[in-house]
Amino acid sequence: ASCGEVVEIEYDDVVGGADVTAQVAEAFGPGGYGILAVTGVPASLTAARRELLGLARNLARLPEATLAKYERPDLNYIVGWSRGREKFLGTLDDAKGSFYANAIFDSKSGRKLAAKYPASTATPAWPDADLNANFSGAFKHLSRALYDLSYHVLRRCDYVVDDQLNVKKRWWWWWRRRRIPLAAITHKRSRLHVSRLLHYYPSATGSWCGWHNDNSVVTALVPAMFYDDDDDGRELRGDEVPPDAGLEVFANGEPVKVKLERDDVVFFQIGEAAQVLSGGALVATPHRVVAGTASTHRNISRESFAIFVEPNWDEKLKPPPGRSLPDVYAAAHADALIPPLPTRLPKVPVEFAQFLADSVREYYEA
Ligand SMILES: O=C(O)CCC(=O)C(=O)O
Numbered sequence: 001a002s003c004g005e006v007v008e009i010e011y012d013d014v015v016g017g018a019d020v021t022a023q024v025a026e027a028f029g030p031g032g033y034g035i036l037a038v039t040g041v042p043a044s045l046t047a048a049r050r051e052l053l054g055l056a057r058n059l060a061r062l063p064e065a066t067l068a069k070y071e072r073p074d075l076n077y078i079v080g081w082s083r084g085r086e087k088f089l090g091t092l093d094d095a096k097g098s099f100y101a102n103a104i105f106d107s108k109s110g111r112k113l114a115a116k117y118p119a120s121t122a123t124p125a126w127p128d129a130d131l132n133a134n135f136s137g138a139f140k141h142l143s144r145a146l147y148d149l150s151y152h153v154l155r156r157c158d159y160v161v162d163d164q165l166n167v168k169k170r171w172w173w174w175w176r177r178r179r180i181p182l183a184a185i186t187h188k189r190s191r192l193h194v195s196r197l198l199h200y201y202p203s204a205t206g207s208w209c210g211w212h213n214d215n216s217v218v219t220a221l222v223p224a225m226f227y228d229d230d231d232d233g234r235e236l237r238g239d240e241v242p243p244d245a246g247l248e249v250f251a252n253g254e255p256v257k258v259k260l261e262r263d264d265v266v267f268f269q270i271g272e273a274a275q276v277l278s279g280g281a282l283v284a285t286p287h288r289v290v291a292g293t294a295s296t297h298r299n300i301s302r303e304s305f306a307i308f309v310e311p312n313w314d315e316k317l318k319p320p321p322g323r324s325l326p327d328v329y330a331a332a333h334a335d336a337l338i339p340p341l342p343t344r345l346p347k348v349p350v351e352f353a354q355f356l357a358d359s360v361r362e363y364y365e366a
């Protein structure tokens, strides 16, 4: 993988309302890596990351019988604990364990919605007692911090979409009245935001997670933490982390490693819902997690956390006025690596939870 320069913006700037549209366009526009780093995040956020990622490790090392209490096979394992259930191009990811929950809103969504979209509306059992820790509190705290930050990034994404679509002046006001900004879709209208805490077990294959797109509008990720399981689970820092291990995005025809030499960072990447809702002006970021030499030299494990900022269950996915579904398909990167969008989204409008279920089926049952 090449090691390009990830576009960085300062936390104080993006939250303070500075005009960072050009940087966001560089990250997410044509030719960009599809990844944006917000740097200089508050110390409380960095501390919350350390606390929760440490708990990820404890959770994943609980006995299998204990972990089984937190599994929801009836919901394709996308609520609560899951290990080795997800397939990428037919290969099971069994070196990955994760815990999914909607940690922003308790899903008291009403019986009708719950029956229609059980996987999107179920609340997990929390493993606080088994971990003897306030796991749910730490999980919710970090989710909220990343969700709040995503609002500021999404406002800038909306400007980028406006520029990209380059609507003729004459039609501008007509168009603006009809288009619904991504910031509003995710922060005014949606209660469906899924967080995922991940533990990657030492991998024998060199892969921790195969190529995929997220279904979200945007995904926020904290920098991962690495541990050496051959050395009493000692945390690896800086140069000790194998340079080829970690997150990669697929950009401009090749894998690009996502790494910064600091941990006061939150990364953002684009999901498929944004690709649809922007008519292809924003393009989902194909990504994977490589174990590399971490797998061949020592037993190294990895902890990470992501929140998928999503449209509401019943939000109708469709391109904005003036753009069509073929525009959305044509914008995709890395077609051969990702289950094709046309088979998961053959027509619009489609309710977001339906699209989610159709995509999950592709990754879990195909
Ligand atoms: O662990 C990571 O850095 C990324 C995880 C990821 O891509 C996912 O869970 O969708």
Ligand SMILES: [Fe+2]
Residues within 6 Å of the ligand: 212, 213, 214, 287
């Ligand atoms: Fe992902």
